[in-house]
Amino acid sequence: MNKHLDSLHPYPFEKLNGLVADVTPPEGKKPISLALGEPTHRTPTFLIDAYCDPEMIANGFGTYPPTKGLLELREAIANFVTTRFNLSRAIDAGTEVLPVNGTREALFAIAQVLINGSGLTFIPNPFYQIYEGAAILAGSTTRFIPCDEANNFNPDFSEITKAEWEACSLVYLCTPGNPSGSIMSIEDLQYVIRKSDEYKFAIVSDECYSEIYSKNPPPGLLEAASAMGRHDYKNCIAFNSLSKRSNLPGLRSGYACGDSEILEKFLLYRTYHGSAMPIQNQRLSALAWEEEQHTIENRSLYAEKYEAFLKIVNPVWPMQQPDAGFYLWPKTPIRDEEFTLQLLAQTNVKVVPGSYLAREVNGVNPGANRVRLAMVPELEKCVEAAQRIKHFLEHLR
Numbered sequence: 384m385n386k387h388l389d390s391l392h393p394y395p396f397e398k399l400n401g402l403v404a405d406v407t408p409p410e411g412k413k414p415i416s417l418a419l420g421e422p423t424h425r426t427p428t429f430l431i432d433a434y435c436d437p438e439m440i441a442n443g444f445g446t447y448p449p450t451k452g453l454l455e456l457r458e459a460i461a462n463f464v465t466t467r468f469n470l471s472r473a474i475d476a477g478t479e480v481l482p483v484n485g486t487r488e489a490l491f492a493i494a495q496v497l498i499n500g501s502g503l504t505f506i507p508n509p510f511y512q513i514y515e516g517a518a519i520l521a522g523s524t525t526r527f528i529p530c531d532e533a534n535n536f537n538p539d540f541s542e543i544t545k546a547e548w549e550a551c552s553l554v555y556l557c558t559p560g561n562p563s564g565s566i567m568s569i570e571d572l573q574y575v576i577r578k579s580d581e582y583k584f585a586i587v588s589d590e591c592y593s594e595i596y597s598k599n600p601p602p603g604l605l606e607a608a609s610a611m612g613r614h615d616y617k618n619c620i621a622f623n624s625l626s627k628r629s630n631l632p633g634l635r636s637g638y639a640c641g642d643s644e645i646l647e648k649f650l651l652y653r654t655y656h657g658s659a660m661p662i663q664n665q666r667l668s669a670l671a672w673e674e675e676q677h678t679i680e681n682r683s684l685y686a687e688k689y690e691a692f693l694k695i696v697n698p699v700w701p702m703q704q705p706d707a708g709f710y711l712w713p714k715t716p717i718r719d720e721e722f723t724l725q726l727l728a729q730t731n732v733k734v735v736p737g738s739y740l741a742r743e744v745n746g747v748n749p750g751a752n753r754v755r756l757a758m759v760p761e762l763e764k765c766v767e768a769a770q771r772i773k774h775f776l777e778h779l780r
């Protein structure tokens with residue numbers, strides 16, 4: 384057995400299921416989950432129609448797909464990234480893009496390429512748990528970077544020692560952040576890029592919430608690199624996904640884009656790992672990356688839900704819509720686990736305790752006494768959840 388398997392933590396939802404196993408929610412109140420970050424807006428009709436083409440499916444089923452991806456998909460991604468992130472040198476579809484089967488598998492797999500069986504991996508805290516498992520299984524040691532309110536929930540690298548920078552082989556960033564929805568600025572991203580030159584490590588930026596924003600499109604890692612005249616995107620790989628952008632979590636489709644030397648090795652790894660995307664999924668993904676109108680509509684659905692939810696909840700539980708993403712990350716008036724339990728027991732609304740999404744470092748868990756609420760159910764359910772939560776808070780002792 385791989386000895387590192389023993390170091391993996393249970394997934395947050397596994398812990399949540401354990402926590403609430405004995406709770407009997409009130410009868411007559413239908414369950415509403417704000418726990419899982421699974422988009423539920425309807426997949427755009429033009430994509431469903433396109434997928435109903437028997438010829439495309441027959442062709443896809445009858446072919447081993449290329450791991451590198453079809454040119455039409457790589458070009459669609461390259462155009463999206465170049466335009467969306469204002470790149471002054473267009474992404475090369477031949478060498479700087481790889482399709483992935485959702486960012487989850489790819490964020491995991493890239494660590495197996497970039498880590499040499501030891502060293503440190505920097506991970507924002509709180510964080511998407513895949514980064515941690517990827518680093519552990521690749522044989523490196525995790526170094527959590529606090530993302531506290533004092534730093535607008537962005538990673539604060541100020542306490543990292545020279546020895547830690549020297550030992551670092553991979554830095555994970557998540558911008559917009561899960562769970563906070565905060566956005567790293569171009570300057571913050573450039574700080575990490577400059578460190579990568581000084582200390583020779585790779586940066587993996589998970590940008591899968593980049594298209595769910597409230598006002599301005601969040602910048603990305605490649606945009607920050609481009610703005611400093613770094614046209615080879617050295618050390619920089621951005622990951623993005625159609626799951627949130629296009630409401631296609633079941634398609635399993637995303638990209639890795641950036642440093643061609645890293646991507647060449649990543650392609651080699653993926654060839655052995657056997658992670659080619661089925662042809663029909665590649666064709667559909669190309670159509671999705673080429674179309675923007677549906678993402679505008681998607682954002683307006685989230686805006687509508689945030690507005691309705693906050694209007695009801697804010698008088699008793701003040702919180703703000705984040706700059707991006709589809710979560711809320713408020714403080715709880717009682718311990719986060721206790722809050723989650725009582726809320727479920729009294730209202731049948733499920734949320735995630737913040738401490739499950741973070742690790743305790745030096746006696747502090749940055750997720751403690753917060754909960755994550757995902758604005759993913761349809762508007763009526765979000766409104767219903769808000770009303771139940773308001774009533775719950777008004778009666779909370």
Ligand SMILES: Cc1ncc(COP(=O)(O)O)c(C=O)c1O
Nearest residue numbers: 420485486487511561591624626
């Ligand atoms: C921060 C973050 N990264 C990556 C993912 C994975 O998304 P997918 O594999 O659907 O692209 C998620 C999913 O919830 C996420 O929250």
